[in-house]
Amino acid sequence: MKSARGRNRFLVACIAPAVILFFIFMILPTLNVFRMSLFEKGAYSPNETFVGLKNFKMLVSDTNFIRSMQNTILLIVVVTIVTFAFALIFAGILSREKIKGQNFFRIVFYIPNILSIVVISGIFSAIYKPENGMLNSIIGLFHKMEEPILWKGESLVMVSIIIAMVWQAIGYYMVMYMASMASVPESLYESASLDGAGRLTQFFQITIPLIWTNIRTTLTFFIISTINMAFLFVKAMTSGGPNGASEVALSYMYGQKDAGLYGYSMAIGVVIFLFSFALSAIVNKVTDREPLEF
Amino acid sequence: MKRKLLCAILSVTMAASLLAGCGSDNTTEQTTDAGNDVTPGTEEGTEAAAGNAEGETISVAAIETAYGSEMWQEVAAAFTEQTGINVELTTDKNLEDVIGPSMQGGEYPDVIHLATGREAALTEQFIKGNMIADITDVLSMTVPGEDVTVSEKLAGGFTETSLTNPYGDGKTYLAPMFYSPCGLFYNAGLFEEKGWTVPTTWDEMWELGDKAKAEGISLFTYPTTGYFDAFFYALMYSVGGPEFFNKATNYEEGIWETPEAQQCFDIVAKLATYTDPITPAQANDQDFTQNQQLVLDNKALFMPNGTWIVGEMAEAPRADGFKWGMTALPAVEEGGDAYSYTWFEQAWIPAGAEHQDAAKQFIAFLYSDTACEIFAKAGAIQPVLNIADKLEGDNVMFYSIYDNGAKAAMGNFAPFEAIPGVEVRSVFFDPVNSLVSGDMTEEEWIEGVIAGSDQMRANLK
Numbered sequence: 058m059k060s061a062r063g064r065n066r067f068l069v070a071c072i073a074p075a076v077i078l079f080f081i082f083m084i085l086p087t088l089n090v091f092r093m094s095l096f097e098k099g100a101y102s103p104n105e106t107f108v109g110l111k112n113f114k115m116l117v118s119d120t121n122f123i124r125s126m127q128n129t130i131l132l133i134v135v136v137t138i139v140t141f142a143f144a145l146i147f148a149g150i151l152s153r154e155k156i157k158g159q160n161f162f163r164i165v166f167y168i169p170n171i172l173s174i175v176v177i178s179g180i181f182s183a184i185y186k187p188e189n190g191m192l193n194s195i196i197g198l199f200h201k202m203e204e205p206i207l208w209k210g211e212s213l214v215m216v217s218i219i220i221a222m223v224w225q226a227i228g229y230y231m232v233m234y235m236a237s238m239a240s241v242p243e244s245l246y247e248s249a250s251l252d253g254a255g256r257l258t259q260f261f262q263i264t265i266p267l268i269w270t271n272i273r274t275t276l277t278f279f280i281i282s283t284i285n286m287a288f289l290f291v292k293a294m295t296s297g298g299p300n301g302a303s304e305v306a307l308s309y310m311y312g313q314k315d316a317g318l319y320g321y322s323m324a325i326g327v328v329i330f331l332f333s334f335a336l337s338a339i340v341n342k343v344t345d346r347e348p349l350e351f
Numbered sequence: 352m353k354r355k356l357l358c359a360i361l362s363v364t365m366a367a368s369l370l371a372g373c374g375s376d377n378t379t380e381q382t383t384d385a386g387n388d389v390t391p392g393t394e395e396g397t398e399a400a401a402g403n404a405e406g407e408t409i410s411v412a413a414i415e416t417a418y419g420s421e422m423w424q425e426v427a428a429a430f431t432e433q434t435g436i437n438v439e440l441t442t443d444k445n446l447e448d449v450i451g452p453s454m455q456g457g458e459y460p461d462v463i464h465l466a467t468g469r470e471a472a473l474t475e476q477f478i479k480g481n482m483i484a485d486i487t488d489v490l491s492m493t494v495p496g497e498d499v500t501v502s503e504k505l506a507g508g509f510t511e512t513s514l515t516n517p518y519g520d521g522k523t524y525l526a527p528m529f530y531s532p533c534g535l536f537y538n539a540g541l542f543e544e545k546g547w548t549v550p551t552t553w554d555e556m557w558e559l560g561d562k563a564k565a566e567g568i569s570l571f572t573y574p575t576t577g578y579f580d581a582f583f584y585a586l587m588y589s590v591g592g593p594e595f596f597n598k599a600t601n602y603e604e605g606i607w608e609t610p611e612a613q614q615c616f617d618i619v620a621k622l623a624t625y626t627d628p629i630t631p632a633q634a635n636d637q638d639f640t641q642n643q644q645l646v647l648d649n650k651a652l653f654m655p656n657g658t659w660i661v662g663e664m665a666e667a668p669r670a671d672g673f674k675w676g677m678t679a680l681p682a683v684e685e686g687g688d689a690y691s692y693t694w695f696e697q698a699w700i701p702a703g704a705e706h707q708d709a710a711k712q713f714i715a716f717l718y719s720d721t722a723c724e725i726f727a728k729a730g731a732i733q734p735v736l737n738i739a740d741k742l743e744g745d746n747v748m749f750y751s752i753y754d755n756g757a758k759a760a761m762g763n764f765a766p767f768e769a770i771p772g773v774e775v776r777s778v779f780f781d782p783v784n785s786l787v788s789g790d791m792t793e794e795e796w797i798e799g800v801i802a803g804s805d806q807m808r809a810n811l812k
Contacts, residue, residue: 099769101454101473102480112771121772182637187629207632211790214632296470299631299784300576300791301777317476317769 090330093323100319112324121301122325125309128215129329132287132305133336135219137279140226145272147227148234149260153246163235167228174225174286178293181221185209209295214303218290222283230275237271238264266349273344277337284333408437409709413464414446414696417659418529422729423464426722433496433716436709447471459701461710464528466696467514467763468580470636472774474525474697478517478766479812483524484700484707490523492715504718509734512761513600514697518812519765526714529731530695532677532752532759533581535653536660538646539676549678551689553618556681560625563652569627572651574639579780580763581692582655583615585680588690588760590614600764602808607801614683616800620793623786627651631784640664647673657694658749662730677749679757690760691752695734768810778803 094112098105116122147166151159169177184191185208193205208217241264249259265272288307291297297304297312304312310325413423420442427438443449446465451473454460467474477483490502490510502510509515509527516523542549545566550556560570573579587596591611599606606612627650633641643660645651647669661675679691698717700710716722723733727741732750742750753759764775779800785791 099476099480101451101476102482103457104480115771119772121777178637185632186641187632205629207629207788209632209635209638211631211785211788294635294637296635296637298575298635298781299788300781313771315471315473315476316774317472317479318771321769321771 087330090323090326093320094327096320096323098319099317100314105320108320112321113328115321116324116328121304122306122309124301125304125306126328126332128304129284129287129306131215132219132222133280133283136222136226136283137276139219139223140230141275141279143223143227144230145234145265148231148238149264151231152235152238153256153260153264163232166231169225169227170229172225174289175293177221177225178290181217181224182209182294185217209299211299211302214295214299218287218294218303221294222286222290225286226279226282230278233271233275234268237268241267266346269344269346270348273341276340276344280333280336280340284329406435406437407706407709408439409461409706409713410439410441411462411464411713412441412446412450412460413698414466414469415442415444417662418726418729418731422725422731425725426717429721429725430495430713430716433719433721434709434712436712438713445471447473454701457703459703459705461704461706462698462700462713464696464698466528468577470577474699475766476769477699477701478524479769482702483517484702484704484710485522485524486526486700486711486714487523489526489711489714492711494719495712495716496721497719501715501718504735506734506736506738508759508761509695512763513765514695514761514763517766525697525699526717527734528696528698528717529726530693530734531657531659531732532749532757533585533655533657533692533694534677534679534752534757536646536656537653537676537678538649538670538673540672540674541649541652541670542676543674544672549676550681552685552687553681553683557621557625559652564625568649569645569651570625570653571622572627572630572642572645572654573634573783574642574654574656575634575636576780576783577776578655579619579783580776581657581694582680583619583779584763585690585692585760586615586618587611588692588758589680589688590618590683592688596760596762600762602765602767602804602811604805604808607797607804616793616797618683619783620786620796623783626787628787631788634784640667643667658746659730661745675745675748677752679752689757691757692760764807766812767807768812770806770810773803773806775807778807 093105095107095109096105097108097112147162150156151162156162172180187193187205187207187209190208192208193202196202196206207213245263245267246259249263254262284305284307287305288311291303291305291308292311295303297308306325306329310322310329313322313325411423411427413420415423423440423442427440430436431438441449441460446463447469448471450460450463451471463474465474467478490505491500493500494504505527509530510523512527513519515525515527517525537549541547547559547562548555550559556570563570573582584596584600587599591599591609595606595609595611599612627642627645630642630645630651633639640663642651643654643656643664644667646654647664647667649670658677679689682689698714700707700714704710718733718735723735723738724741726733727738727743730746732738732742732746739750764779782791782796782799786793786796
């Protein structure tokens with residue numbers, strides 16, 4: 058009896074530091090975001106006034122915010138689909154097929170993930186340069202251009218950011234898929250090929266169902282990381298321009314804080330928080346399947 | 352038992368490492384402090400003054416711009432020598448990020464040198480929040496080490512603008528610092544080579560634009576839309592004079608539907624059609640130097656800028672025979688006034704600062720001959736009388752712009768309570784990017800300006 062109580066006390070003592078710190082540095086700030094979204098306050102001013110849901114009402118009519126949210130959703134959808142497809146295909150090829158230099162490709166695909174976003178933004182800014190940038194120079198070889206293509210101009214800037222983000226993300230997800238593909242037993246493929254299943258059928262009937270739990274996890278990752286990465290890319294590549302065309306939700310939130318609207322930017326934070334939570338939950342629900350055992 | 356012991360050790364280690372995490376904050380702070388002392392080089396000044404009776408220490412935070420940060424170290428040292436007040440100096444290119452967090456915690460530097468118009472808009476936030484100390488009495492203070500007052504030294508007009516007196520109550524809150532005439536910068540060498548003359552009216556400007564186009568040169572480019580503020584202010588002055596400017600910058604009702612305003616919009620919209628088409632794609636904080644490069648490469652003729660451009664692009668490659676030239680904005684009609692906007696930075700004391708009196712002395716000292724000379728060496732020109740003698744190089748030509756007939760335009764848009772999604776730059780100037788790329792029409796721009804201006808008026812301070 059005594060030892061059981063002592064054991065419990067010991068467990069509490071072990072967990073306490075982590076719980077306390079987690080509460081102070083994670084839970085409390087998050088709650089504070091929700092609280093601040095109901096206030097009006099400058100980032101540096103000590104005074105705050107309670108305004109209820111006014112910040113949220115203004116959000117609905119703020120066209121700049123709506124545009125930044127649209128851009129965020131566009132990025133989440135397109136970047137997720139494209140990266141997902143490429144990562145899955147590459148992972149399938151690299152783990153199932155025998156090709157020369159497999160390790161080389163593995164490393165090459167993963168390298169963008171090691172680079173910092175600022176470096177990647179620098180690389181892509183150079184690629185997208187209107188005059189003597191790499192992309193325009195290559196296109197110029199095949200097709201005579203009257204005017205340079207403005208990759209960071211208003212109409213193409215989102216496409217340019219998508220390309221950079223996909224390039225950056227593929228390696229990471231590819232490695233994740235490869236890891237779970239490696240654990241699929243070889244015997245399944247053997248018996249499938251004896252039954253006359255082709256490679257594509259094997260991929261869709263064996264590989265994908267067996268790594269489904271992993272795919273579900275990565276879909277949540279996609280949502281969270283796209284929201285976060287988009288901010289970094291926008292900050293380092295376009296600063297939201299031209300004329301706000303590449304503004305995303307987080308960069309808009311950051312800008313509003315600078316404009317002296319701390320409460321308002323916290324309201325944006327709340328919207329993003331709820332949005333990403335809800336989206337992850339929906340995706341999780343929709344992709345729910347009976348887990349397969351092998 | 353053994354396992355328990357192991358668990359205990361592990362948990363203690365974890366707790367300790369977490370605490371170490373907290374503790375490292377202090378260490379960083381200490382190292383930063385030490386770093387501050389070393390980098391800005393005030394340690395000599397601080398030590399030298401430590402023996403003095405005053406012994407008070409003020410903290411000064413100054414933005415590091417194209418002028419560099421050494422001049423601040425020298426000025427701080429000179430100030431300590433003169434008054435015995437120690438200076439703890441912080442300089443950084445992203446000053447907002449360095450001093451911002453501690454200010455949010457209620458700890459303010461005593462003097463901040465940080466101009467308005469920066470992206471983080473820290474100074475604007477302090478203006479909007481009424482968090483800047485009134486420094487009107489500094490004007491009548493004697494400059495430390497001299498026997499004249501600050502206002503006797505200051506050049507005329509600088510303490511009468513809405514930038515220094517943001518609330519229009521006759522009180523000065525921000526001290527004018529480093530001024531720079533803004534105008535259109537161009538390659539004087541190219542003009543000589545081609546035998547072109549610098550246009551004095553907008554009609555001549557368009558003519559020149561057509562001539563240049565025939566040779567494959569664009570008439571105009573701009574670094575970012577942020578540079579349009581100085582441009583637009585001068586334009587408003589040259590179109591409608593000070594009266595129109597004051598009405599417009601106070602968002603008077605219907606002001607944007609007047610013929611004067613229409614003329615301003617027309618000129619900018621027409622200029623957009625003469626702008627190098629790749630400009631908007633590079634008009635961001637990362638790529639703006641590539642737009643400036645267009646002028647150096649003779650791909651565009653004019654860009655709005657300030658005198659710091661010479662230092663900023665000093666290392667950049669350039670066309671043969673390149674020579675900086677600068678002109679005021681052309682007049683709207685033959686014989687009309689040409690204006691050049693006088694851009695200047697601001698130094699101010701946060702209302703929450705601890706050592707207000709010493710801080711005021713420091714600001715007064717910034718106008719002393721000693722300080723002005725130190726600043727001038729780095730190319731930063733204080734708005735004091737008789738500064739012309741201290742000018743060197745290209746600056747002689749730049750700062751003589753007002754002697755050559757151009758009028759000085761000063762002032763800015765009146766501050767207003769923060770409104771979600773509505774800022775001066777995003778309403779007035781950012782759309783120029785869309786005008787150039789053709790994604791927006793002049794009418795849409797004007798509509799946006801009127802709508803934004805209405806909201807600003809309703810929220811005027």
